[in-house]
Amino acid sequence: xxxxxxxxxxxxxxxxxxxxxxxxxxxxxxxxxxxxxxxxxxxxxxxxxxxxxxxxxxxxxxxxxxxxxxxxxxxxxxxxxxxxxxxxxxxxxxxxxxxxxxxxxxxxxxxxxxxxxxxxxxxxxxxxxxxxxxxxxxxxxxxxxxxxxxxxxxxxxxxxxxxxxxxxxxxxxxxxxxxxxxxxxxxxxxxxxxxxxxxxxxxxxxxxxxxxxxxxxxxxxxxxxxxxxxxxxxxxxxxxxxxxxxxxxxxxxxx
Amino acid sequence: xxxxxxxxxxxxxxxxxxxxxxxxxxxxxxxxxxxxxxxxxxxxxxxxxxxxxxxxxxxxxxxxxxxxxxxxxxxxxxxxxxxxxxxxxxxxxxxxxxxxxxxxxxxxxxxxxxxxxxxxxxxxxxxxxxxxxxxxxxxxxxxxxxxxxxxxxxxxxxxxxxxxxxxxxxxxxxxxxxxxxxxxxxxxxxxxxxxxxxxxxxxxxxxxxxxxxxxxxxxxxxxxxxxxxxxxxxxxxxxxxxxxxxxxxxxxxxxxxxxxxxxxxxxxxxxxxxxxxxxxxxxxxxxxxxxxxxxxxxxxxxxxxxxxxxxxxxxxxxxxxxxxxxxxxxxxxxxxxxxxxxxxxxxxxxxxxxxxxxxxxxxxxxxxxxxxxxxxxxxxx
Numbered sequence: 001x002x003x004x005x006x007x008x009x010x011x012x013x014x015x016x017x018x019x020x021x022x023x024x025x026x027x028x029x030x031x032x033x034x035x036x037x038x039x040x041x042x043x044x045x046x047x048x049x050x051x052x053x054x055x056x057x058x059x060x061x062x063x064x065x066x067x068x069x070x071x072x073x074x075x076x077x078x079x080x081x082x083x084x085x086x087x088x089x090x091x092x093x094x095x096x097x098x099x100x101x102x103x104x105x106x107x108x109x110x111x112x113x114x115x116x117x118x119x120x121x122x123x124x125x126x127x128x129x130x131x132x133x134x135x136x137x138x139x140x141x142x143x144x145x146x147x148x149x150x151x152x153x154x155x156x157x158x159x160x161x162x163x164x165x166x167x168x169x170x171x172x173x174x175x176x177x178x179x180x181x182x183x184x185x186x187x188x189x190x191x192x193x194x195x196x197x198x199x200x201x202x203x204x205x206x207x208x209x210x211x212x213x214x215x216x217x218x219x220x221x222x223x224x225x226x227x228x229x230x231x232x233x234x235x236x237x238x239x240x241x242x243x244x245x246x247x248x249x250x251x252x253x254x255x
Numbered sequence: 256x257x258x259x260x261x262x263x264x265x266x267x268x269x270x271x272x273x274x275x276x277x278x279x280x281x282x283x284x285x286x287x288x289x290x291x292x293x294x295x296x297x298x299x300x301x302x303x304x305x306x307x308x309x310x311x312x313x314x315x316x317x318x319x320x321x322x323x324x325x326x327x328x329x330x331x332x333x334x335x336x337x338x339x340x341x342x343x344x345x346x347x348x349x350x351x352x353x354x355x356x357x358x359x360x361x362x363x364x365x366x367x368x369x370x371x372x373x374x375x376x377x378x379x380x381x382x383x384x385x386x387x388x389x390x391x392x393x394x395x396x397x398x399x400x401x402x403x404x405x406x407x408x409x410x411x412x413x414x415x416x417x418x419x420x421x422x423x424x425x426x427x428x429x430x431x432x433x434x435x436x437x438x439x440x441x442x443x444x445x446x447x448x449x450x451x452x453x454x455x456x457x458x459x460x461x462x463x464x465x466x467x468x469x470x471x472x473x474x475x476x477x478x479x480x481x482x483x484x485x486x487x488x489x490x491x492x493x494x495x496x497x498x499x500x501x502x503x504x505x506x507x508x509x510x511x512x513x514x515x516x517x518x519x520x521x522x523x524x525x526x527x528x529x530x531x532x533x534x535x536x537x538x539x540x541x542x543x544x545x546x547x548x549x550x551x552x553x554x555x556x557x558x559x560x561x562x563x564x565x566x567x568x569x570x571x572x573x574x575x576x577x578x579x580x581x582x583x584x585x586x587x588x589x590x591x592x593x594x595x596x597x598x599x600x601x602x603x604x605x606x607x608x609x610x611x612x613x614x615x616x617x618x619x620x621x622x623x624x625x626x627x628x629x630x631x632x633x634x635x636x
Contacts, residue, residue, distance in 0.1 A: 053499075056503050057502075057503065058499055058502060058503065082505045085502075085503050085504060085505035086505055088503075089504075090499075090500065090503045090504075092496040092499065092500055093496065094495055094496060096495060096496040096497050096499065096500035097497070098492075098497055098500075098501075099492070099495070099497065100412075109504075109506070110504050110505075110506070113504075113505075113506060114505070155500075158504075
């Protein structure tokens with residue numbers, strides 16, 4: 001991967017985040033390049049979901065910059081943030097589908113809101129997005145009528161509705177069986193290869209990292225920051241940090 | 256079972272089982288030790304040979320022994336600790352090298368000073384008020400947006416909530432207001448009979464209901480039915496990250512989730528109040544026909560005579576104001592609920608409490624300012 005030659009999509013510099021007086025992470029610096037699958041990895045409670053929520057603008061960082069496609073989200077006002085939201089899609093842990101709308105309406109909602117397409121067009125785009133994630137025939141189902149894995153895929157279809165250049169994933173494999181989880185990984189790779197979407201994935205699921213990740217940052221709650229950064233396959237063997245090697249190798253020991 | 260021997264002024268405990276001890280065994284051993292400790296004993300000596308740190312029941316047993324000994328001022332000696340982790344754990348638990356057991360006391364929270372707690376409470380109220388102001392601003396913003404783009408309003412949602420919060424509430428509103436009318440009539444008649452003023456009971460029931468009790472009772476019903484439902488609904492959406500999703504999709508939650516409910520409730524509550532007022536007046540009619548010699552026409556005529564259009568306007572103004580408060584508070588509490596099941600429960604409760612509080616406050620202000628306002632239009636109230 002010649003990541004350095006490519007365009008930087010997200011740049012995080014000197015980020016410090018936390019709740020109230022409590023600092024969760026500090027000195028966070030990394031760059032994410034176009035078309036890359038970037039994984040934020042760490043044990044439970046190290047603040048990786050919190051980091052993601054700051055990157056998608058749900059929380060205000062204590063200090064530091066989050067530059068997405070050349071514009072700083074950290075000091076954007078609430079109104080300016082709306083423009084950022086069109087740049088990316090987010091897949092939430094549980095899918096976060098709107099429970100009062102059918103799957104098709106869920107996917108159609110952003111299209112109806114932010115495009116001038118006709119109703120027919122919106123409906124066919126929504127159907128197409130749902131078929132991309134393998135949910136043909138489920139357009140008129142309510143979110144309560146489908147399984148957890150299907151909700152996640154429908155959530156992904158909705159996140160992709162406006163063809164964003166960046167997709168964020170909050171623990172995509174949490175609560176999925178190994179086969180569904182592998183299916184989702186395959187889908188992520190396919191989407192990257194066909195659409196060139198930049199993907200930012202937060203997870204602690206080691207098995208899926210080796211199949212999808214181009215680069216990882218590993219967070220640690222002792223130093224409250226990034227402990228290691230790079231290609232997970234290489235880090236597994238030659239990370240200078242013993243804890244990182246153990247962490248990355250445990251998936252193999254488990255089989 | 257461990258074996259216990261008394262050796263002069265020493266109790267020796269040996270053969271602690273490596274597999275651990277059951278609760279029955281623990282209790283039985285404690286009883287034995289208690290019996291032995293009644294005599295003059297200086298030392299309890301426990302042989303811990305071969306016991307691993309993972310043997311929690313033995314550790315439990317030692318804590319029990321330590322407590323018994325410290326009560327009787329008997330020393331406790333732990334012998335043959337071969338496991339390094341175990342000895343470290345025992346030290347942490349409060350067994351010192353001199354054979355004393357100092358149980359770890361849990362630090363008691365110091366009672367906070369009144370100044371700190373009242374200051375914190377004030378800060379919380381102010382922070383709440385600030386958030387509420389921001390929320391009101393967002394709603395106004397959404398209304399302005401919808402005023403410019405009326406097609407963006409989801410009428411389906413509005414109709415859905417009109418049905419849920421309005422049509423479904425009609426039976427309970429009729430029943431409650433009917434009973435209020437009956438009660439008011441009865442209370443009024445028993446007092447006014449003494450002065451021969453039963454003829455004015457229609458005025459009393461009509462005015463009290465239309466000006467005050469109708470809107471207030473309907474508001475209470477709507478707080479319980481609609482406001483709490485809105486809080487629970489939005490709270491659950493918050494738990495399921497639906498509101499986060501809406502935010503990061505650039506969709507304004509205030510516009511999609513609050514405005515339809517607000518419009519729906521503001522539209523149906525005046526209707527509910529009219530229904531409630533009519534059933535209350537009907538209740539008053541029935542009770543006064545039963546208790547006095549008034550007839551139907553007389554009662555209705557007196558009611559119509561006593562009410563002026565401004566009374567009905569007051570009823571309507573109150574119902575719309577209350578509706579906005581109820582829907583707003585319900586949604587506000589739902590949005591700020593914590594992201595767990597308990598949080599949703601708390602949000603629902605506080606939506607009801609805050610709702611009642613704000614409705615009564617608003618009632619106070621409307622009741623006192625309304626006559627002044629209608630005076631501007633030259634209507635004497």
